[in-house]
Amino acid sequence: MTWNNFIYFAYPTLLCWGVSGVLINLRKYRKLALLLMSLGLLIFFSFIIGLWIGQNRPPLRTMGETRLWYSFFLSAIGLLTYYRWRYSWLLTFSSLVASIFIGINILKPEIHSANLMPALQSYWFIPHVTVYILSYAMLGAATIAASIKLYKINKGETEQGLLLFIDNLIYIGFGFLMLGLLMGALWAKEAWGHYWSWDPKETWAFITCAAYLIYIHMRLRNSHLKTTLWLLPLAFILLLITWIGVNYLPSAQTSIHTYS
Amino acid sequence: MKDNRKLWQWPWRYKESFVFILGLMLVGFALQLTVGSFNFYLLASPINYTIGGLFLLFFGFFSYSKRKTKLYTWLTSIPFSVTLIGGLLILSIFMGSIPQRLTASKSSMPLYSQFGFDAVTSMWSFVILYFLTLLSLGLTISKKLWRLQKKDFIFHTSHIGLWVLLFAAGLGSADMKRYVMHIPEGEVEWRVYSPEKDILELPIAIQLHDFIMEEYPPQLALINKTNGKLYPDSKKSFFSLDSPSPIGELGPYQVELKKYIHNAIRSSDTLYREAHMPGATPAAHITVKTNNNLTKTGWVSGGNAIQLFSTIDIDSIYSIVMTRPEPKRFLSKVDIFTKDGKEYLNQEIEVNKPFKTGDWTIYQYGYDNEAGKLSSYTSLELVYDPWLTYAYIGIGLLFVSSIALVIQGKPTKSRKI
Numbered sequence: 001m002t003w004n005n006f007i008y009f010a011y012p013t014l015l016c017w018g019v020s021g022v023l024i025n026l027r028k029y030r031k032l033a034l035l036l037m038s039l040g041l042l043i044f045f046s047f048i049i050g051l052w053i054g055q056n057r058p059p060l061r062t063m064g065e066t067r068l069w070y071s072f073f074l075s076a077i078g079l080l081t082y083y084r085w086r087y088s089w090l091l092t093f094s095s096l097v098a099s100i101f102i103g104i105n106i107l108k109p110e111i112h113s114a115n116l117m118p119a120l121q122s123y124w125f126i127p128h129v130t131v132y133i134l135s136y137a138m139l140g141a142a143t144i145a146a147s148i149k150l151y152k153i154n155k156g157e158t159e160q161g162l163l164l165f166i167d168n169l170i171y172i173g174f175g176f177l178m179l180g181l182l183m184g185a186l187w188a189k190e191a192w193g194h195y196w197s198w199d200p201k202e203t204w205a206f207i208t209c210a211a212y213l214i215y216i217h218m219r220l221r222n223s224h225l226k227t228t229l230w231l232l233p234l235a236f237i238l239l240l241i242t243w244i245g246v247n248y249l250p251s252a253q254t255s256i257h258t259y260s
Numbered sequence: 261m262k263d264n265r266k267l268w269q270w271p272w273r274y275k276e277s278f279v280f281i282l283g284l285m286l287v288g289f290a291l292q293l294t295v296g297s298f299n300f301y302l303l304a305s306p307i308n309y310t311i312g313g314l315f316l317l318f319f320g321f322f323s324y325s326k327r328k329t330k331l332y333t334w335l336t337s338i339p340f341s342v343t344l345i346g347g348l349l350i351l352s353i354f355m356g357s358i359p360q361r362l363t364a365s366k367s368s369m370p371l372y373s374q375f376g377f378d379a380v381t382s383m384w385s386f387v388i389l390y391f392l393t394l395l396s397l398g399l400t401i402s403k404k405l406w407r408l409q410k411k412d413f414i415f416h417t418s419h420i421g422l423w424v425l426l427f428a429a430g431l432g433s434a435d436m437k438r439y440v441m442h443i444p445e446g447e448v449e450w451r452v453y454s455p456e457k458d459i460l461e462l463p464i465a466i467q468l469h470d471f472i473m474e475e476y477p478p479q480l481a482l483i484n485k486t487n488g489k490l491y492p493d494s495k496k497s498f499f500s501l502d503s504p505s506p507i508g509e510l511g512p513y514q515v516e517l518k519k520y521i522h523n524a525i526r527s528s529d530t531l532y533r534e535a536h537m538p539g540a541t542p543a544a545h546i547t548v549k550t551n552n553n554l555t556k557t558g559w560v561s562g563g564n565a566i567q568l569f570s571t572i573d574i575d576s577i578y579s580i581v582m583t584r585p586e587p588k589r590f591l592s593k594v595d596i597f598t599k600d601g602k603e604y605l606n607q608e609i610e611v612n613k614p615f616k617t618g619d620w621t622i623y624q625y626g627y628d629n630e631a632g633k634l635s636s637y638t639s640l641e642l643v644y645d646p647w648l649t650y651a652y653i654g655i656g657l658l659f660v661s662s663i664a665l666v667i668q669g670k671p672t673k674s675r676k677i
Contacts, residue, residue, distance in 0.1 A: 081666075084667065085669065117586065117587070118587060118588070118589050118590065118610075118611035118612065119611055119612065121589065121612060122612045164670065164672065167670040168669040168670045170670070171665055171668070171669045171670045172665070172666050172669055174665065175662045175663065175665030175666035176662075176666060178658060178661075178662040178665070179662045179663070182655050182659050182662065185655060186655065187612075189621075190612050190614060191611060191612050193438060193614075193621070193641050193643045194436075194438075194645075195429070195651060195655070196429055198355060198360065198380075198381055200356050203352055203355050203356035204356045206352055207349055207352045207353055207356060210345050210346075210348060210349040210352065211349060213345055214342050214345050214346060214349070217338050217341055217342050217345070218338065218342055221338055241356075246356070249356070249357050250357065250358065250359055251355075251356055251357055251358060251360065253359060
């Protein structure tokens with residue numbers, strides 16, 4: 001199988017995931033949504049396996065091939081997380097982002113073969129990025145929820161449900177964040193000779209983790225609730241600096257985390 | 261909860277923790293200005309092993325006999341740990357924003373440099389907070405170890421994992437050594453360069469049989485011959501030689517790829533043929549359709565140290581050229597010999613695929629960038645880290661706790677204040 005067969009798998013997958021991402025939010029059709037999500041995964045995975053056999057090597061060498069795995073793992077982990085936590089919005093989010101990656105592969109075939117430099121050719125690449133995408137989604141959602149909660153506190157409402165939801169999202173999101181960081185460390189040892197070199201990207205990843213750690217520890221006590229909740233938008237700004245902002249900082253000139 | 265205590269009245273909470281940690285950071289700054297930056301290599305073995313042993317003894321003793329004291333409670337309290345993480349976070353923001361140097365030089369003038377902000381990891385305040393973290397984290401673990409409970413699984417895996425990793429990555433790094441070895445093809449080498457460019461002899465010798473590089477197909481580009489710049493300037497336009505379609509655009513011109521040879525040598529002025537030999541270079545046979553419907557056909561090649569390049573002139577200003585191919589993979593075929601008599605023959609060392617023997621890991625580091633795949637030598641990096649196993653144990657424990665965190669989420673049972 002080659003990339004020429006891609007559309008015959010991509011469109012059915014898009015259809016399955018698209019419909020599933022919508023239906024999961026309607027209580028009546030949840031089972032159907034989960035079935036479609038799994039069916040999409042199956043169709044998409046058979047293309048990956050086919051391409052693997054067709055090219056006689058794991059499809060891990062070009063940007064286009066990398067996107068295949070992003071789509072696959074985002075949906076797969078999204079589905080597993082749904083089974084565990086029943087957050088339908090998360091499944092919608094994963095299927096949407098997974099579909100965007102498929103869309104890029106359909107619409108921009110010329111960047112299929114954008115060359116993956118040797119340092120990026122590693123089995124850590126895909127899980128490292130995938131768990132970060134999921135982590136950022138959950139921490140982002142927690143930030144929005146925290147803003148709502150702060151608004152409610154200011155209005156004098158005191159229900160606990162939203163707070164538990166925020167804490168849960170932070171715990172799961174932080175778990176994914178740590179997994180991304182640890183896989184990054186293991187990869188760095190293989191590629192750059194050391195698992196932690198205080199490269200600007202690593203330093204900011206540490207800062208982000210530290211900020212969420214402060215939130216998690218402060219929430220173990222029920223005091224200082226408002227201050228604690230304000231940490232979440234702050235931590236998310238630090239996260240955005242780690243993700244996007246770090247390339248624009250003066251320290252980035254020495255970073256090995258830039259791939260342009 | 262209204263806090264009517266005076267400062268320094270037990271039990272200590274955020275205010276005391278803040279003042280204490282700020283005070284220690286100021287002590288750090290004072291030390292920085294008087295004795296210069298902290299030299300981590302002073303902690304090299306056996307000092308770091310001794311400190312580790314003392315830490316463990318101290319944790320055992322302190323948690324056994326002083327568990328009930330106010331000081332112990334404070335050092336293992338949430339306000340203390342939160343403030344400590346906050347201190348590290350703030351110093352790390354400096355580290356992440358100001359370009360860092362490998363070694364802080366004493367002669368540099370800027371104020372931030374005198375305070376060590378351009379080398380935060382060897383800054384006294386940072387080192388003090390690092391040790392304080394080891395202390396507080398260790399005491400917190402030992403407190404809970406006395407009454408081991410199943411529900412504390414994530415607590416123990418994450419905190420113990422973090423302690424072990426912090427120890428191995430910090431104190432352990434004093435034993436770490438990184439050298440670069442350059443080996444010409446066919447020769448044996450055991451001398452290396454240290455980061456300070458000193459030449460040292462190692463207990464490892466490496467013979468390079470072959471340095472191999474595979475390249476991606478390059479691209480075609482349009483350049484302005486008068487200044488050598490890419491055209492059009494604003495929107496860089498390239499024609500990819502491995503695109504599925506043989507017809508494409510290059511700036512305002514239409515290009516058709518007739519033939520592409522990845523390993524080509526020039527056999528006459530107007531002809532390239534395939535040949536797998538050193539010095540082969542990618543070449544493309546193309547037809548270009550210009551605006552006024554004129555066509556030009558010819559070979560384009562980037563050339564290398566052995567072969568001259570070929571271009572197609574569109575007019576007196578613009579030419580079609582080939583970009584330098586980017587490396588797809590590069591590897592060294594080597595034999596490795598250690599002083600204690602071990603031999604590892606016919607090994608391949610590649611980016612992301614290092615070779616490990618004992619406490620040494622050997623990496624593909626570089627090659628002659630000018631010569632590219634014709635490079636006559638390889639550069640390998642040799643890293644010695646006797647603490648690597650401990651670091652991996654720490655990472656492993658943290659990995660387990662992170663997975664458990666994703667599965668378990670926030671425990672729903674409400675906690676007491």
